Amino acid sequence: EAGVTQSPTHLIKTRGQQATLRCSPISGHTSVYWYQQALGLGLQFLLWYDEGEERNRGNFPPRFSGRQFPNYSSELNVNALELEDSALYLCASYRDRNKNIQYFGAGTRLSVL
Amino acid sequence: DAKTTQPNSMESNEEEPVHLPCNHSTISGTDYIHWYRQLPSQGPEYVIHGLTSNVNNRMASLAIAEDRKSSTLILHRATLRDAAVYYCILRDVGNNDMRFGAGTRLTVKP
Numbered sequence: 268e269a270g271v272t273q274s275p276t277h278l279i280k281t282r283g284q285q286a287t288l289r290c291s292p293i294s295g296h297t298s299v300y301w302y303q304q305a306l307g308l309g310l311q312f313l314l315w316y317d318e319g320e321e322r323n324r325g326n327f328p329p330r331f332s333g334r335q336f337p338n339y340s341s342e343l344n345v346n347a348l349e350l351e352d353s354a355l356y357l358c359a360s361y362r363d364r365n366k367n368i369q370y371f372g373a374g375t376r377l378s379v380l
Numbered sequence: 381d382a383k384t385t386q387p388n389s390m391e392s393n394e395e396e397p398v399h400l401p402c403n404h405s406t407i408s409g410t411d412y413i414h415w416y417r418q419l420p421s422q423g424p425e426y427v428i429h430g431l432t433s434n435v436n437n438r439m440a441s442l443a444i445a446e447d448r449k450s451s452t453l454i455l456h457r458a459t460l461r462d463a464a465v466y467y468c469i470l471r472d473v474g475n476n477d478m479r480f481g482a483g484t485r486l487t488v489k490p
Binding site for chain 1: 412414416421422423424425426429465467471476477478479480481482483
């Protein structure tokens with residue numbers, strides 16, 4: 268069974284540009300979480316999608332947005348990139364909402380120059 | 381939001397037990413306690429979770445205080461592969477929020 272896959276592995280952008288990060292959950296998982304992990308820090312919750320709907324979002328500005336597709340894969344978009352957006356972006360999926368055991372991808376390292 | 385407090389770092393010797401503490405004094409009755417760990421250059425991986433009773437699985441044990449204001453993750457015999465950042469998280473069963481803190485960096489010495 269394939270795990271959570273994220274693409275690209277690395278992404279280099281300049282200030283003001285837009286970045287698109289992609290996530291494919293484990294087959295059968297319908298929920299996707301997005302997290303931001305700045306260097307040396309813990310994970311900050313970004314977005315939660317379940318059955319195609321945004322269920323919750325963390326304390327991030329509106330230029331962080333995303334969507335979940337009918338096949339449950341997900342996309343995170345970051346507009347008007349700022350230097351402090353440089354971080355590892357992690358995606359996680361789960362199947363059982365009652366347990367919420369999350370399975371993480373290896374992440375996308377976004378560097379904003 | 382309920383929050384957790386963990387020591388920044390801990391050290392252990394290989395093949396000795398490790399007790400990783402977590403304080404969550406504002407936990408609510410519907411919050412589950414989850415533990416994840418993050419090995420270098422990897423995404424976090426699930427370790428264990430519980431609500432009120434102590435829990436055991438093949439990776440670790442979770443001891444939950446009677447008042448639920450603290451918990452301890454127990455690794456029975458630490459190996460070098462257990463060196464990681466360990467996160468204690470409270471999950472609100474209502475909105476499924478998972479709020480990670482800074483975690484505890486565990487160093488295992490041979």
